Amino acid sequence: MRLLNLLFLLITIHVFLISDIKWADGELVNVTKLEMFVDELPDMPKIYGFEMKNGVPISKSLEIGMFMKKWKFHRDLPSTPVFAYGTSLDTATIPGPTIETIHGVQTSITWQNHLPPRHILPWDPTIPTAVSKHNGVPTVVHVHGGIHEPQSDGNANAWFTNQFTEIGPTWSQKTYSYNNKQHPGTLWYHDHAMGLTRVNLLAGLIGAYIIRDPSQEGPLQLPLDQPLIVFDRSFYTDGSIYMNRTGNNPTIHPTWRPEYFGDVIIVNGKVWPRMTVHRRKYRFRIINASNARYYRFYFTNGLSFVHVGSDSAYLPRPVEVDKFVMAPSEIADVIVDFSTVGYDSVLLANDAPYPFPSGTPVDEFNSKIMKFVIKGGRKTDMWKVPSSLIRYPTPESSTISTTRYISMYEYTSGTGEPTHLYINGKSYDEPATEIVKVGSTEIWDVINLTADNHPLHVHLGLLGVLDQRELVNVEEFKACMMKMNDAMKCHVENYARGDIVQAAEHERGWKNVVKMSPGFLTRVVVRFAFIHSDESYPFDATAEPGYAYHCHILDHEDNVMIRPLKLVS
Numbered sequence: 001m002r003l004l005n006l007l008f009l010l011i012t013i014h015v016f017l018i019s020d021i022k023w024a025d026g027e028l029v030n031v032t033k034l035e036m037f038v039d040e041l042p043d044m045p046k047i048y049g050f051e052m053k054n055g056v057p058i059s060k061s062l063e064i065g066m067f068m069k070k071w072k073f074h075r076d077l078p079s080t081p082v083f084a085y086g087t088s089l090d091t092a093t094i095p096g097p098t099i100e101t102i103h104g105v106q107t108s109i110t111w112q113n114h115l116p117p118r119h120i121l122p123w124d125p126t127i128p129t130a131v132s133k134h135n136g137v138p139t140v141v142h143v144h145g146g147i148h149e150p151q152s153d154g155n156a157n158a159w160f161t162n163q164f165t166e167i168g169p170t171w172s173q174k175t176y177s178y179n180n181k182q183h184p185g186t187l188w189y190h191d192h193a194m195g196l197t198r199v200n201l202l203a204g205l206i207g208a209y210i211i212r213d214p215s216q217e218g219p220l221q222l223p224l225d226q227p228l229i230v231f232d233r234s235f236y237t238d239g240s241i242y243m244n245r246t247g248n249n250p251t252i253h254p255t256w257r258p259e260y261f262g263d264v265i266i267v268n269g270k271v272w273p274r275m276t277v278h279r280r281k282y283r284f285r286i287i288n289a290s291n292a293r294y295y296r297f298y299f300t301n302g303l304s305f306v307h308v309g310s311d312s313a314y315l316p317r318p319v320e321v322d323k324f325v326m327a328p329s330e331i332a333d334v335i336v337d338f339s340t341v342g343y344d345s346v347l348l349a350n351d352a353p354y355p356f357p358s359g360t361p362v363d364e365f366n367s368k369i370m371k372f373v374i375k376g377g378r379k380t381d382m383w384k385v386p387s388s389l390i391r392y393p394t395p396e397s398s399t400i401s402t403t404r405y406i407s408m409y410e411y412t413s414g415t416g417e418p419t420h421l422y423i424n425g426k427s428y429d430e431p432a433t434e435i436v437k438v439g440s441t442e443i444w445d446v447i448n449l450t451a452d453n454h455p456l457h458v459h460l461g462l463l464g465v466l467d468q469r470e471l472v473n474v475e476e477f478k479a480c481m482m483k484m485n486d487a488m489k490c491h492v493e494n495y496a497r498g499d500i501v502q503a504a505e506h507e508r509g510w511k512n513v514v515k516m517s518p519g520f521l522t523r524v525v526v527r528f529a530f531i532h533s534d535e536s537y538p539f540d541a542t543a544e545p546g547y548a549y550h551c552h553i554l555d556h557e558d559n560v561m562i563r564p565l566k567l568v569s
């Protein structure tokens with residue numbers, strides 16, 4: 001009898017596990033049925049990475065978990081299973097809590113994986129992927145834009161599963177230390193596990209991280225700020241997140257596709273939300289947390305954006321624009337002045353084709369982002385847009401030690417469908433070729449041989465665009481590069497002599513991500529030192545497991561547009 005009971009129990013467990021494997025399926029939500037602007041924009045909870053002692057901020061240790069829970073993305077959509085960051089299951093949110101830190105005050109975070117044995121989204125074991133031998137979803141957290149020790153940088157192979165039951169080959173510590181000694185600004189944290197970045201972020205593992213420096217920023221008297229984390233998703237009618245279950249080359253990669261695009265646009269965890277604002281200035285820290293979607297933001301009534309920062313760094317002076325493009329992972333720090341608006345509401349809209357720049361035009365749905373409902377009369381607005389902000393050494397004046405070529409390739413199958421993408425014709429596993437000196441500044445000539453724009457992100461370093469040169473006879477050059485994989489031997493100088501295009505004015509400061517136009521050679525200064533002081537890094541940047549640089553279209557990064565970056569002294 002006991003044996004029978006045991007057998008029954010085993011069968012039950014087996015059936016449970018099998019049913020657990022089943023990923024969401026069925027019919028997609030008809031987006032025309034989702035009414036726009038019915039949910040209020042949430043303000044994500046704040047977690048403080050410091051504490052006050054006798055009026056002075058001192059360092060603090062935090063524990064932040066990753067939880068599976070249900071999240072309500074829209075009034076008329078059933079709750080969605082997600083992976084969410086938070087201090088508890090109850091308080092975890094999509095996006096996760098905003099981590100507030102103070103310049104120069106260390107924050108230590110123990111990231112805890114409380115995720116279930118299996119992923120809620122289909123992933124693809126045929127691309128280089130972190131795979132747990134038993135059960136468990138591999139995760140590892142990267143603070144994007146952070147200048148941190150390699151052991152706390154979120155190396156793709158430093159992953160861990162629930163309770164640290166299993167760890168990746170480069171895992172070294174449970175608690176990450178963030179010194180916060182860099183320039184003040186907007187960063188964001190997200191998962192970075194090998195081959196799972198696109199699904200782990202799609203499931204919800206994203207959040208904002210802010211470094212404030214009251215002595216530098218106080219005198220600017222900028223308006224109070226609000227993060228706006230923007231991403232696109234599609235949903236099944238049962239509320240679960242849609243992720244394709246079949247790849248574009250299913251015989252090679254069963255589920256991987258080159259780009260994920262969703263039907264609806266989500267801001268701070270709500271589909272097409274609305275935010276009630278007063279007639280005054282607001283500061284928005286806009287983070288594009290989409291897997292692959294670019295946005296070209298504009299207000300339908302012509303209201304403008306005043307950029308005060310680009311990615312994590314302030315600009316030397318404000319730059320006013322009517323429209324601007326954001327690639328995945330880019331951050332725009334903008335001021336919007338509602339004080340003189342003659343309307344009761346304004347729409348934030350998008351007209352960027354996908355893939356960018358020459359893909360499908362936007363439709364009625366993915367062209368809408370959110371609505372600002374403007375309440376009341378004109379307020380006395382104490383906030384200012386100062387004529388100058390924070391000036392760092394300009395990218396041009398840097399002392400350059402090395403120039404290197406970085407080439408972006410896309411490979412296709414016999415049917416012409418992309419199978420994988422590489423940087424410099426190499427996979428991630430091949431030894432580091434970008435070996436850079438701590439404290440140095442280099443020029444990277446980035447050659448984009450593909451048809452799409454790619455956002456290049458360099459861990460640890462800061463980027464400054466010099467210019468973009470159009471390639472002439474690009475097919476001839478590409479043929480040579482596909483064969484030789486060597487810009488010098490292929491005489492790049494004979495091809496990089498088309499039109500010279502300058503970066504947009506609001507993108508001429510120090511950045512963490514630079515958009516690489518297709519068919520262009522983009523010259524970028526890469527600095528491996530602080531920009532706000534001459535001090536050296538307060539950690540050993542040469543330690544293992546080193547850093548990485550990669551395309552921030554997550555579906556590209558996973559397969560495998562990412563390369564190791566090694567620092568030496």
Ligand SMILES: [Cu+2]
Pocket residue numbers: 421453454455551552553556557561
């Ligand atoms: Cu890419």
